[in-house]
Every structure is written in structure tokens, then in C-alpha cells.
Amino acid sequence: MNDYYEVRLDMAPVDEDMTDLMAAMLGDVGFESFVPDTTGLTAYVKSEIYDADKVAGIIGEFPFETEISVMATLVEGRDWNIEWEKNYFRPIVVGDKCVIHSSFHKDFPVCKYDIVIDPKMAFGTGHHATTSLVINQLLDLNLEGKSMVDMGTGTGILAILAAMCGATSITAIEIDPMAYENAVENVASNGHSEVDVRLGDATQLDCIEPVDVFVANINRNIITSDLASYASVLHHGGIMLLSGFYEHDIPVIMETACKYGLKVHSHTVKDNWACLRLVRQ
Numbered sequence: 001m002n003d004y005y006e007v008r009l010d011m012a013p014v015d016e017d018m019t020d021l022m023a024a025m026l027g028d029v030g031f032e033s034f035v036p037d038t039t040g041l042t043a044y045v046k047s048e049i050y051d052a053d054k055v056a057g058i059i060g061e062f063p064f065e066t067e068i069s070v071m072a073t074l075v076e077g078r079d080w081n082i083e084w085e086k087n088y089f090r091p092i093v094v095g096d097k098c099v100i101h102s103s104f105h106k107d108f109p110v111c112k113y114d115i116v117i118d119p120k121m122a123f124g125t126g127h128h129a130t131t132s133l134v135i136n137q138l139l140d141l142n143l144e145g146k147s148m149v150d151m152g153t154g155t156g157i158l159a160i161l162a163a164m165c166g167a168t169s170i171t172a173i174e175i176d177p178m179a180y181e182n183a184v185e186n187v188a189s190n191g192h193s194e195v196d197v198r199l200g201d202a203t204q205l206d207c208i209e210p211v212d213v214f215v216a217n218i219n220r221n222i223i224t225s226d227l228a229s230y231a232s233v234l235h236h237g238g239i240m241l242l243s244g245f246y247e248h249d250i251p252v253i254m255e256t257a258c259k260y261g262l263k264v265h266s267h268t269v270k271d272n273w274a275c276l277r278l279v280r281q
Helices: 016-027 052-061 080-088 129-140 157-164 177-189 202-207 220-232 247-260
Strands: 004-012 033-037 040-046 067-075 092-094 098-101 113-116 147-151 169-174 195-199 211-217 234-246 262-270 273-280
Touching: 004 016, 016 033, 016 040, 016 052, 016 220, 052 067, 092 129, 113 157, 129 157, 129 211, 129 234, 129 262, 129 273, 147 157, 147 220, 157 169, 157 177, 157 195, 157 211, 169 177, 169 202, 177 195, 202 220, 211 220, 220 234, 220 247, 234 247, 247 262, 247 273
Parallel strands: 098 113, 147 169, 147 211, 169 195, 211 234
Antiparallel strands: 004 040, 004 067, 033 040, 092 098, 234 273, 262 273
16 A cells, blocks of 8 residues: 655635645646645645655745645555545535445435445545535436536546436546546446546547537636637537636636637536536527
């Protein structure tokens, strides 16, 4: 089992742009996964790669005006399923129709849609507000026979749910190699071969036929940067679900979305996080 360093970076002040940039800079020196929150960022790196001097250098070069404190803790190799069960991952029910749990859970409610997720370290389990917002939107759609892209699929939850709801062709794209491997395993364990999991970024969309539904639960900066690619593979009249940003970010998203014929149908909010439902004109 691999040992990791858990590096906690508290930032004051802090916003999404700061944590996004910090994650990107840490990723350049080998950090593999990141958990942002309202006070900073927790990042994980294999123990043999961790270099405190490189982290200090990144903090010294950080372009935002913010105070950053760092604490690094060695996390010895262990059974991460046990760790998630003990410390993080509890079964979750969304919309009274969908339950998300792991294979190691024994006590969970019966729902129409039962998704089994065995998460790797620090990857999503469905508890984040944005995931539940998008799940509720998917449950509200008629996905029978539809095609879909799930951009930034993570553990594959949204792609798996779409398959369970009747979508017949789903492309799930993930840029992080560890998350990609986890998504492949989760799709297989749920028995949905109609989900095609691909490793890569928005360039993967270049070889995809237009779809009926496009989902991106990522972050504001990536969404605004890649919206042209997203819109290019969405049928006219198709639905786009965007999340991973705060309610106050909606005007920024829409300023870009309008350029590509995307109009607001509605939006939902949970804990200040937002999910936009758009229609391509």
C-alpha cells in the first residue's frame, strides 16, 4: 500500500480562483488529488515525491495576496475503503430516488437507482452540493434513449446514473489518471457497458458525435474556457447542465454561454453552489 502526504493549505482570504490555481501549481510538482473548501485546500501526494521546498517555492510565487499556512502529515498506506467508510463516505440519498453507497456498506436505504461507488483516496462520493444538484436535474429529465457527455466524470456517478435512467450512449471524460481508473472500475461494477470512459480533456470532444445532453460539473474557469467545445457537440434543442461554481458566478458563465447559443432554462442552488440548466438554441 502506498504512503501519501496530506498537505493542508489554509488561505485567508480565499476564493475559488485561488484554490484552483494552487491545485494547478501543486499538480505540476506531482500532487495527485485535491479537496478545496471554504478555508483553503487539502492536497495529496505520494510520499516519495513530496518535496517541502517545492511547496514553499509555490507559496512564495503565488500571485494572489493571501496569507497561506501549511501543515504536512504523512498518511501511511492503508485500506482506503476502510478509511473512507470510517472517516468520509456514508451512503447518501438524493431526491428520494437515488442512493449512492459503496460495496463495503451494509446498511443503506432501497431506492429506484442504486449506485455502487468504491472511491479511491480523495475522489468524489456524491456528498458535494454540486453533485446532488446535478443528480436532481438528471432525475428530472427524460433520458430514455438519449446520448450524453459527462465532462470531468470523477468517480463516474453522473454517467452511471444517466445509464440507469435509460441513456443509451454516454461518454464520460476525466483528465486525472487516478480518477479515470476509478471511474472505469465503478462503471464496470455497476454493469453499464454503455458508458465509455475516456482519459483526457476537452480535446476528446473532437471525435464525438452531437449528443442530447451535456453535463460538466467542474469549475467556473474550466467551464468558461471550454464552453465553445461543449456547445459544439450538443444538438440544437439539447440540454446542458453546468455546475461546480457558486451562484454569484452565474453571470460570468452566461456571458460566455450566450456567445454559443446557450440560453437559461433554470438554475438551482444548494449551500451557495449552483447548477445551471441551459438549452442550445
